[in-house]
Amino acid sequence: MDTNWRKSSYSGPGDGDSxxxxxxxxxxxxxxxxxDPTRAVLTFPTAAFAAFLRALEPAGLPPLML
Structure with a gap:
């Protein structure tokens, strides 16, 4: 698995570790x-994860990017 981990763009100062x-x-x-990045990692097919993110999008906001 690729090891280029990225945090959410919503992670701000103070909450960046949560x-x-x-x-x-x-x-x-x-x-x-x-x-705790040394603990378990969940993996999903990319298409399924993208569908999950689309289901979370509030109406009227731009799509979440992977």
Whole structure:
């Protein structure tokens, strides 16, 4: 799995360690807890993770980017 972990753009000062991080490949998206990155990693097919993000989007806001 790609090790280029990225935090959410919503992670700001003070809360930057209370977030999830993702790493992507063309076929998989991995998610881990940024507070404890050595623990378990969840992986999902990229298409399924993208559908999950679309389902979370409030109406009228730009799409979430992977």
């Amino acid at each position: 977030c999830v991080e993702i790493a992507t490949t063309p076929t998989r998206t991995a998610v881990r807890d940024s507070k």
